[in-house]
Amino acid sequence: MYKKLAIMALCCLCFTDCSQASRSVSCQVITITDGDSLTCLLKNKKPLHVRLADIDAPEKNQPFGNKAKQFLAKLVYQKSVQLRILGNDPYQRTLAVVYNAQHENININMVKSGMAWAYTRYNRDPMYLNAQKQAMKARLGLWQDAHPIPPEQWRRKKRK
Template sequence: MKQKNQRAIIHLLTARSWPARISAIVILSIAAVTWWHERAVSPGQLAKGSNIEGQVVAVADGDTITLLDANQQQYKLRLAYIDAPEKAMPFGQAAKTHLSDLVFKQNVSAKIDDVDRYGRGVARISKNQQDINLAQVNAGFAWHYTTYAKKAQPPAEFADYANAQHAAKSARLGLWQDRQAMPPWDWRKAKRSE
């Protein structure tokens, strides 16, 4: 391919006809796009819309995991459309433990919906066709993060998550045992202003 690109450059610079120049430009454009794509989505990097599979090798908190794929590449993933209590918050450790019980040392699939500013994949995690993100909400160990979910989450899925949160809250499961449970986004905001 490198030799073909070199010939295209020479042809572009020496061609006397416009069709020959255009042909050289097309070849160079294709090479540039291919090169850019290979650099942008190389192993170990995440891209919106990609799918990865592997074993969960770490659980950082109630909504963040590390996945190791078959090529031994690690990916830090944030569970999409939910927000679990921070570790220092009430129920933070319980949320982490519940997520660990669901996925630690288990094989999962991850659909990357976005890549956040920290380079983490924002992903929908499933294990044996079980929606792990939804499982955290069902058990009362995460909020449905509607601020982000209403922008990108499919409507039927949005309704499932909203219903799960309502049911967990009504049954006073997990963090909903605390009637004054503070959402993690408010807790983080309060910590930043201290």
């Protein structure tokens, strides 16, 4: 019993909703907010606001922000996708890994293409970190900039 309580507490500490953890749903992408957020329509016609898990794309007004948004749109806009839901973020968006019809991980594709960072604050998956290293080495996307600023730092600077 204590083990179960510890797991539930850990889920809450990670800002996730345990009732949604690790389930899959299909939906149609109807809006791209930015390079790591989208809205899709569920089969019951309800919209679902989704934050791509494990990545952090440039902000809209940040260098490569629009390119990241356009790249994500090219991959999924008006297409059916499969979401592997991990929970909710603090803004009540659904955290998910997004897969296209060919079962490709869209989140990792954003990092591989240099359109997003591996979000190391919440993710330690070596797959994302390796994809980022390869994109950096090839100077893809945002890595063309000599000193790209991670979105988290960009947001902090804007608040001040």
